[in-house]
Amino acid sequence: MENVNYLSVVEEVMQQIKSTGAFLVVKSKVDKKINLMTIGWAAFGFMWRKPIMTVMVRKSRFTHHIIEKASSFTVNIPTNDLEEALNFCGTKSGRDFNKFKECNLSIIPAQKVDTPVINLQGFHYECKIVYKSILNPDFLCQEYKEDVYTDNDYHTLYFGEIVACYKTIS
Amino acid sequence: MENVNYLSVVEEVMQQIKSTGAFLVVKSKVDKKINLMTIGWAAFGFMWRKPIMTVMVRKSRFTHHIIEKASSFTVNIPTNDLEEALNFCGTKSGRDFNKFKECNLSIIPAQKVDTPVINLQGFHYECKIVYKSILNPDFLCQEYKEDVYTDNDYHTLYFGEIVACYKTIS
Numbered sequence: 478m479e480n481v482n483y484l485s486v487v488e489e490v491m492q493q494i495k496s497t498g499a500f501l502v503v504k505s506k507v508d509k510k511i512n513l514m515t516i517g518w519a520a521f522g523f524m525w526r527k528p529i530m531t532v533m534v535r536k537s538r539f540t541h542h543i544i545e546k547a548s549s550f551t552v553n554i555p556t557n558d559l560e561e562a563l564n565f566c567g568t569k570s571g572r573d574f575n576k577f578k579e580c581n582l583s584i585i586p587a588q589k590v591d592t593p594v595i596n597l598q599g600f601h602y603e604c605k606i607v608y609k610s611i612l613n614p615d616f617l618c619q620e621y622k623e624d625v626y627t628d629n630d631y632h633t634l635y636f637g638e639i640v641a642c643y644k645t646i647s
Numbered sequence: 648m649e650n651v652n653y654l655s656v657v658e659e660v661m662q663q664i665k666s667t668g669a670f671l672v673v674k675s676k677v678d679k680k681i682n683l684m685t686i687g688w689a690a691f692g693f694m695w696r697k698p699i700m701t702v703m704v705r706k707s708r709f710t711h712h713i714i715e716k717a718s719s720f721t722v723n724i725p726t727n728d729l730e731e732a733l734n735f736c737g738t739k740s741g742r743d744f745n746k747f748k749e750c751n752l753s754i755i756p757a758q759k760v761d762t763p764v765i766n767l768q769g770f771h772y773e774c775k776i777v778y779k780s781i782l783n784p785d786f787l788c789q790e791y792k793e794d795v796y797t798d799n800d801y802h803t804l805y806f807g808e809i810v811a812c813y814k815t816i817s
Binding site for chain 1: 695783788804
């Protein structure tokens with residue numbers, strides 16, 4: 478396990494998220510339920526004087542149901558081939574499947590947050606949720622509405638302060 | 648002028664924005680008024696299947712007044728020493744000063760958007776505004792409220808699709 482500066486790997490990590498995806502893990506503080514989903518979109522920045530990672534979850538998702546009761550999330554970006562698992566977790570719902578079991582993925586405790594990380598070879602971001610923004614279609618351009626939201630299933634944006642960032646070799 | 652991939656320079660650009668700042672330029676579509684301000688916060692991501700840069704402007708700012716009537720913005724990150732100009736544009740208002748004149752900065756037309764870029768040596772991002780989010784303090788963590796918003800002067804977040812990104816040598 479090697480701690481890394483979140484900016485020093487941001488190019489590699491963003492390319493990976495864009496091309497093959499990453500696992501977003503969430504855990505409810507109420508019933509301790511854990512779920513994961515595949516994300517292909519994210520943002521990294523420096524906002525409010527803090528390192529921030531932003532993820533987006535549609536209202537219909539089981540992950541949305543859980544993250545609404547969470548205070549943190551983790552993003553796990555595999556650097557080895559987990560394409561099948563990424564596909565499965567991007568298309569199946571945690572309401573119907575135990576995705577960890579189906580994909581042979583195991584979790585381990587995070588360093589700084591309550592939500593676990595996935596035991597995989599790659600990058601791990603531990604984020605404390607500091608802000609959320611429910612997407613308001615009134616302020617979204619028409620093109621994106623037509624491209625992304627024909628079903629009106631809008632995203633909520635979750636802004637997480639990056640409290641730990643490291644690379645693991647399985 | 649050299650076109651660059653927005654991700655390939657994101658580490659350098661974010662470090663620059665964090666440490667010395669960058670110029671955000673806005674132009675009203677109504678009266679064509681142009682203003683600039685210094686920003687020290689920003690985010691880069693891949694959202695809605697597009698490269699996105701996010702900037703934040705407080706409601707009290709003259710720049711806010713203008714960007715609310717704009718469809719684009721540019722961010723100009725100097726790589727030579729413009730510390731004095733960055734300080735001036737971060738502390739003085741365009742209501743009171745012609746900041747371009749005071750700082751000896753000139754503008755040139757952008758490639759893809761209506762808002763000009765600054766004629767300086769560095770990186771230039773041209774962004775089409777695709778979404779804005781008015782910060783809702785109800786969803787912000789208490790720590791950030793106390794650190795950043797004791798005056799209740801909240802930011803609006805402007806999400807810009809990056810339509811051009813290049814590096815200039817003066």
